[in-house]
Amino acid sequence: MLKINLLNEKIKQLEEELEYPLYQNSQPKDSEINKEESGSLPLKRKKRKTMPFSYLLTNKESLKQLREVEEEAKKVANKKQHKKEEATQK
Structure with a gap:
């Protein structure tokens, strides 16, 4: 029973840690440093220039x-x- 409880606790810890991707956890630290250094906002994601092929067919x-x-x-x-x-x- 003790093993099951320990296992459940470990699973809960992992779920909490992996709720967000790892790069996002470290990104605010990096982006805060970059904002201070560059004084600009983080870059936005590039928009897709082409239409998805499935959209073309429908x-x-x-x-x-x-x-x-x-x-x-x-x-x-x-x-x-x-x-x-x-x-x-x-």
Whole structure:
């Protein structure tokens, strides 16, 4: 019974310690030092420049645009192929 109680206490301690990721526990110390040194706010997370692929497939307008771009790419490829064939025939 004593072993179980000790185990439960250790588990509770671990849960409390791991409630937040370790880097966040040390980050305020580092950021406080950086704020004092640089006098600026911490950098914000960069925004994603591209749309997630799953969104492109579910959004009808985006899917339509993708198909149009694909068709244009095929047309350009066909034109290049046609020009190559003409050049080889001459």
